[in-house]
Amino acid sequence: MTVTSAVDAAEARIEATEALVSAGRTLFTRKGYRQTDFAELAEEAGLDLAQARELLPDKAAVLGALIERTVKVAGLLRPAVAEGVDEDLPARLARIYLALWEPGEEEESPLVELYRIALSDAEASRVLRGRTAEALNAMVDHELPGEDAEIRTALFGAQLSGVALVRHLIGVRAVSALDVETLIAAIAPGLRRTLLGVEGIEGTEGAA
Amino acid sequence: MTVTSAVDAAEARIEATEALVSAGRTLFTRKGYRQTDFAELAEEAGLDLAQARELLPDKAAVLGALIERTVKVAGLLRPAVAEGVDEDLPARLARIYLALWEPGEEEESPLVELYRIALSDAEASRVLRGRTAEALNAMVDHELPGEDAEIRTALFGAQLSGVALVRHLIGVRAVSALDVETLIAAIAPGLRRTLLGVEGIEGTEGAA
Known part of the structure; x- marks a missing residue:
């Protein structure tokens, strides 16, 4: 040849x-x-x-x-994680993740129809899990201290994806009507507790 | 006749x-x-x-x-709300909601296939929203103090439903493998912040 x-x-x-x-x-x-x-x-x-x-x-x-092809997962969360593990990490992660879901030029983000497809069937959901949830979680939990880092990251991701699904697939008005930064400000304190633990990371702040 | x-x-x-x-x-x-x-x-x-x-x-x-017929929404959250608005309310609500999703005698809860159906299409999701999310939120937000009670309740509900979806539809192992009470303990501090506000309800505790 x-x-x-x-x-x-x-x-x-x-x-x-x-x-x-x-x-x-x-x-x-x-x-x-x-x-x-x-x-x-x-x-x-x-x-x-x-x-x-x-x-x-x-x-x-x-x-x-x-x-x-639709969700460019590789390296997606790197800018948020690169700044280190600090009190603002949950908000930085939320900002990147939720931006994927916001409609751009289109009427709705391509993720909306993709998730409709992927959540409709058990096999499709397994594919989604491997390509998005587990891949995104792995970018974060390796950076976190503590034995329960994997669980905390997965619960953080679950809650954040719930916000995206309710905002964009289910469409509960009180969530859909907020601008993204107001939304992030409202969920950040709670997500910080889930991701970084109840005590927060006082004492380790600034350590990256 | x-x-x-x-x-x-x-x-x-x-x-x-x-x-x-x-x-x-x-x-x-x-x-x-x-x-x-x-x-x-x-x-x-x-x-x-x-x-x-x-x-x-x-x-x-x-x-x-x-x-x-599948989700008996009417009065579902009443036992949790009847005890008043206290620091434990988010955990009580989570316990009732997540119990709906746990497999009983069946291999999986009937909610799993129902949500697969309802999340697959925009019209179906609107029906789901009216019959579950909005109905459940209304049982809670009317009891909460503060002008942003509706938003806080909707964000709380979004995060809680995200945990259910990731546990039962998407199946991320770190979330699926936890027993329910461990799961509730892990998410309760964060959910408390979202539902009751960053300051919590110190000072109003005991007032129902």
């Missing part, structure tokens, strides 16, 4: 994968995750089944790739 | 409504909420369309009735 044809083949592979992921977004939204099968995804993407399976092995992998 | 035939008619109506709601659970689970139409619900329930519409006017009403 010449260099040119190897490059062409790699590009064709990327394009075909993109088509398969786009097919996932289309069919998971239209038919639901549970009701879509892999053969339909391949057909929608214009690929034969064997070719599609070679790119992404199953429906869960297509959803995983769709999540990765 | 005789008394007997009036009673028979009322019973037939209740049975037909039950059949329609059961059809909702079956088809929303199998096909998804968005992909189910009202005519299919009527057919699954063995009713003609006009008869079904007279019982419950549309698909959203069927979901609403299914939610009411």
Whole structure:
């Protein structure tokens, strides 16, 4: 294989994968995750089944790739964590996470429909967990002191994602109507207790 | 109409409504909420369309009735609120709410599949909001002092429901593995800050 044809083949592979992921977004939204099968995804993407399976092995992998394309998780929380573990860390994390959910140019963030898909089915939720919740938690809990850092981070993340879901998926007015900074100010004291412990981190403040 | 035939008619109506709601659970689970139409619900329930519409006017009403049948919201939080607004109120509310989500005799609580259905679609989420979140919040915020009681209650509810969703739908291990009382103890200090304000309620404690 010449260099040119190897490059062409790699590009064709990327394009075909993109088509398969786009097919996932289309069919998971239209038919639901549970009701879509892999053969339909391949057909929608214009690929034969064997070719599609070679790119992404199953429906869960297509959803995983769709999540990765929609939520850029890698390094997402790094700016918040890089400033160290201080009393303001929960608010910095909340600011980054909640910004993902705010509508930009679109009427709603792409996360809204993605979460509708992913929360509708147990397998889809497992994919979501691995690609978002567990990945985000790992960026934080490794930085925290204490044996219960993993539990505190997971509970912090659960509460923060609850705020995002109620604001953007469920739409409780009292939560949806707040501007983001007012919202963060209202939840930060409580989230600080959950993430950093009841005693806070007096005495360790400034230590990064 | 005789008394007997009036009673028979009322019973037939209740049975037909039950059949329609059961059809909702079956088809929303199998096909998804968005992909189910009202005519299919009527057919699954063995009713003609006009008869079904007279019982419950549309698909959203069927979901609403299914939610009411699954989550007994009316008076649910009364025992927690009846003890007054004190520092333990957030834990008492959390205990009642989280108990709904714990698996009993079944492998999972019926709320799990219900929330999968309701979070999969914007219209379904609006129905869920009215029947659960807003109804539950109203039982609490009317009891709380302060102009921002509605906002604090809604944020408290959002965080608590996030914990339930991450524990039971998304399944993050660090949250799922905790026993309920350990979980409540871990989130109570933070939730207290959100619900009762940063200053807590020192000075008003004991006033109900």
